[in-house]
Amino acid sequence: MTVSRSGVLELAVLGSLHENPLHGYELRKRLNTLLGMFRAFSYGSLYPCLKGLLNDGLIVEEEPPDDVVLGRRSKIVYKLTAEGKERLQELLTQAGPSSWEDESFGIHFAFFRHTxxxxxxxxxxxxxxxxxxxxxxxxxxxxxxxxxxxxxxxxxxxxxxxxxxxxxxxxxxxxxxxxxxxxxxxxxxxxxxxxxx
Amino acid sequence: MTVSRSGVLELAVLGSLHENPLHGYELRKRLNTLLGMFRAFSYGSLYPCLKGLLNDGLIVEEEPPDDVVLGRRSKIVYKLTAEGKERLQELLTQAGPSSWEDESFGIHFAFFRHTxxxxxxxxxxxxxxxxxxxxxxxxxxxxxxxxxxxxxxxxxxxxxxxxxxxxxxxxxxxxxxxxxxxxxxxxxxxxxxxxxx
DNA sequence: TTCAGATGTATCAGCTCGATACATCGCTCA
DNA sequence: TGAGCGATGTATCGAGCTGATACATCTGAA
CATH class of the missing domain: 1.10.287 (Helix Hairpins)
Incomplete structure (x- = not known):
């Protein structure tokens, strides 16, 4: 709760990272492809969200595979922690009024296969x-x-x-x-x- | 430009007040009726917008009709000034990329009869x-x-x-x-x- | 009379967007 | 070779909106 994170964005990010680890730029593309005409996230919301999730221990930076170590890493790849998976389950299970808001509904729907x-x-x-x-x-x-x-x-x-x-x-x-x-x-x-x- | 006012909200308010003077509460109801399923404005945007328009001299408080003067006035009825009408014409004439954004399009459309x-x-x-x-x-x-x-x-x-x-x-x-x-x-x-x- | 609900003005925290800055990478064209 | 360009990549900021909330008045019904 320390950093800005709106619940629906949190679900979107955790849900995406659950499927496979990603870095910010790619995460945004994936999410916007997934949601199609329904919604598009901006960096201004994604990066602060990632920072917040990192801060709360729900995600961590993934170690780069050995064969990439030589070059300076520019990508920051995130993956879920155990707490992150727990939190995701929590978000997938609870469905309150916010789940059928215009902005949230598409996200919830896009992850229906997990609910x-x-x-x-x-x-x-x-x-x-x-x-x-x-x-x-x-x-x-x-x-x-x-x-x-x-x-x-x-x-x-x-x-x-x-x-x-x-x-x-x-x-x-x-x-x-x-x-x-x-x-x-x-x-x-x-x-x-x-x-x- | 002194106070928050997003262009599309400005058009909506000036367009409504052009048709007849209104106070904030009623303005919001009218606007939300006019726009139907497309959009709903909140007080948090309307009142600052009215303040900004007042500040820039595009609207003024209307004198209450004599027969209401006896009671304390609680309503603040606004009407357009000459500058306000000018500004409205300007907004109705110019159509840039923002006019076909999701949030703006409905407003522009709702005032098509004036354009x-x-x-x-x-x-x-x-x-x-x-x-x-x-x-x-x-x-x-x-x-x-x-x-x-x-x-x-x-x-x-x-x-x-x-x-x-x-x-x-x-x-x-x-x-x-x-x-x-x-x-x-x-x-x-x-x-x-x-x-x- | 009292109480609920509509009317009415106003503000605030939290969140989002759009723009922008800056840097690197790989590709093409000269 | 290297100049240029678009995609990739991380990050921040100002401006603006929503939803909640506070507070006050008026009206009609119980």
Whole structure:
């Protein structure tokens, strides 16, 4: 906590370093590739974050392999410590309201393969209800406005709402898939496919 | 420039106050209704912005109407000055790269009814090429990645790209409409519909 | 009457972005 | 050879925004 580190960035960095050790520059590229259109991190957030994680003992500098030692090392390659792995597990397990914020959701989603089915469902459903709530607010605010809005503003509203509706449908599909899988593995564990759930 | 004021917020505030004088609380509600799903401003940015605009003489406190004078005024209603109107025109006329940033585009769009057709086209086309460029980068970065990504990450990429593709199509429609209107008014001005432009 | 919730102004810590600085490496073109 | 250039690489800073919070008033309902 000594140094700036926002939780979501921490997850992104620890999750990436868990897969393989990286140095800052490459970490940024990897993360931005991973997140695609959703998000792009800047050095101004990554380097302070790495410094903070190092400071807290969650990551350490990796020793360069012997055959590179001769040259001055310019790269600083980081890898997770045991505490770092623990912390990552913690971040992957807990899913609070921040997990379905716009900025956090993509990160959590990108590391879904490491998280429990139950947590995945919680995050997906949390995001869905967050979006639906927001749409509801916008719609009622829009309906309450007395003056009539010009066509450009209305078009903006329409497009915005439609985009979010599409995301909700996408979330629904994902949730259904997750549920179907959960049910399947549940009934496999039970060894007897009863009709009652 | 004395106080914090980011250009896009300045446009949003001046544009709103141009239509009718408002106090901070109401300004925020109006702006957030106007922008719908696109953006929401916080007090932490609005009040400093109002202070800055006041400081630079672009807005002034409006005298309360006589029939309210008796009670202590708690509201501080602001309205544009002549310099404020000038500045607003300036902001509406100029369209640079910042106009097609994610955070700015919605604001510019929401005030399109006050801007020239030529500027509207510049902003729409600028945003389109910005999005296309970004998609191109993501796609090549994705193609260059050697390791294969898990299904969640791929799904995230797919959804992200699809959303942006949809926005590009939306922009195309708007651009076509704008162009058609521009051509129409152009030929009306010419009074003779020649084939060569 | 009291209390909750909307209205209203204002600030602050923490965090992020975009720009920038600086240095090295490998490549190409002359 | 070496000049130039773009990618690689680490790092910092100012400016600005969010979310939380504090505090005060007004209104209507219980």
């Amino acid at each position: 429990e089915a139950e947590v995945r469902l919680r995050i997906l459903e949390g995001r869905r209800s967050r979006l639906e709530e927001r749409m509801e607010n916008v719609r009622t605010a829009l309906a309450r406005t007395r003056e009539r809005l010009d066509s450009y503003t209305l078009e903006l509203q329409r497009h915005g709402l439609e985009s979010v509706e599409r995301e909700v449908r996408w979330l629904n599909e994902l949730i259904n898939t997750e549920r179907a899988q959960a049910d399947k593995s549940q009934s496999e564990r039970d060894k007897r496919p009863d009709s009652d759930e | 020239e057709a030529e500027v509207r086209l510049r902003i729409l086309e600028g945003r389109r090429s910005r999005l296309e460029e970004r998609m191109e980068n993501v796609r090549t970065a994705l193609a260059r990645t050697r390791e294969r990504l898990d299904s969640y990450t791929l799904e995230l990429q797919r959804h992200g790209l699809e959303s942006v593709e949809r926005e590009v199509r939306w922009l195309n429609e708007l651009i076509n409409t704008e162009r058609a209107q521009a051509d129409k008014s152009q030929s009306e001005r010419d009074k003779r519909p020649d084939s060569d432009e």
